[in-house]
Amino acid sequence: MSMHQIERQFTRIGARANVHPPIARRWGTTPEVSIDIGNDAEGEFFDIAIQPPQLAETQVIDVQPSLRHLLLMSQQDDGKHKFLCGHDERHWFVAAVPERAAVSSVKTAFDALKPVAVRALENRLGVKPRKRNRRRNEAFIRQGEWFFVPVPNDSFINERLVLRNEPIARGGGKPHMCEEVVRQGGELVYVSNRYPTGVTEIQRRQMISRRPELRHLHWVAQRRNPSVFVRGRVRHPDHKTILLDGWHQVLMNTENESIAMRHVAFID
Known part of the structure; x- marks a missing residue:
């Protein structure tokens, strides 16, 4: 497609697009x-x-x-990469679609971006097809890239771990502020400014034994890949505030599973 042809397709969903050659990078x-x-x-x-x-x-x-959405495909040396471009509540967005999914339409892109657990729950509950791409149905409530799935039996959630007005965020995106959050399970890691992704207790001990000065870093114990549960209001500047009545498990969409995500500069 030519640049003009691509731009014209975006006008069909009410969007403007500026398609242009990239600016050469000095490095990389x-x-x-x-x-x-x-x-x-x-x-x-x-x-x-x-x-x-x-x-x-x-x-x-x-x-x-x-729906104000379209599906863009780019055939590159490492395969076909697809991008769902559209409008969600107040703003335009782009999301890279996981390559493992057989996606040929906006509808199948919506499905591919849902976590496996969400799709399984929709099937189990018999959610009607016309409701599956809404921001709210019997299986979930969605705000941006986050899916909030009701927990039918929440007795296992340790409310002594509740954090109030706690952010959840993906990468460098704007955080979604949650009224109440519980994180439990996952792997215990220690995080510092020098090691923001965290190291295990064994790794930290080994590092300090080799470099004793590391013991003076400000280490904070956190959980890597915990189960996250939210209750109450969830706020974000780009989305309407949602109210979660009872505990909901938090699941992120599957965009981070796509190779094509490296082509997306946009972060919600």
Whole structure:
């Protein structure tokens, strides 16, 4: 597709798109495709940088004007990468779709971005197809990339661990502020400014034995990959506040499973 043809497809969902060659980086490799949400005097727009040789391998494969969503595909050396572009509540967004999923439409992209546990619960509860892509149905309540799944029997949740007005966030995105949060289970790790992803107790001891000065770092004990449960209000500047009546398990969408996520600059 040409740059103009791609931009024209975005107008069908009520969006503006600026498709252009990427700016060469002084250091590192310039990506073949990069997608972000830009902002100018006219508002938000899709900022899409595509290497000129890659244009012929980039196309919009499905457009759903009534949903204000489309599916963009880029064929690259390491396979086909697909991006769901659309409007969610107040803003435009782009999400990379996991390559393992057989996705050919906006609808199947929605499904592929749901956690496996959410799709299984929808099937078990018999959620009607017309309700499955809503922000709320019998199986979940969604806010941005987070799915909140009701916990029918919450007796195992240790309310002594409740944290109030606690953020949950993905990477460098704006946090979703939760009225009450419990994190339990997972792996105990120690985090510091120098080791933000955490190290285990054994790793920390080994490091300090080799480099005693590390004992003076400000280490904080945290849990890696815990189960997270939320109750009450969840706020985010880009989304309508939701109210969770009772404990809900927090599950993130599957975008982080996609190779194509490296092409997405946008973070909610």
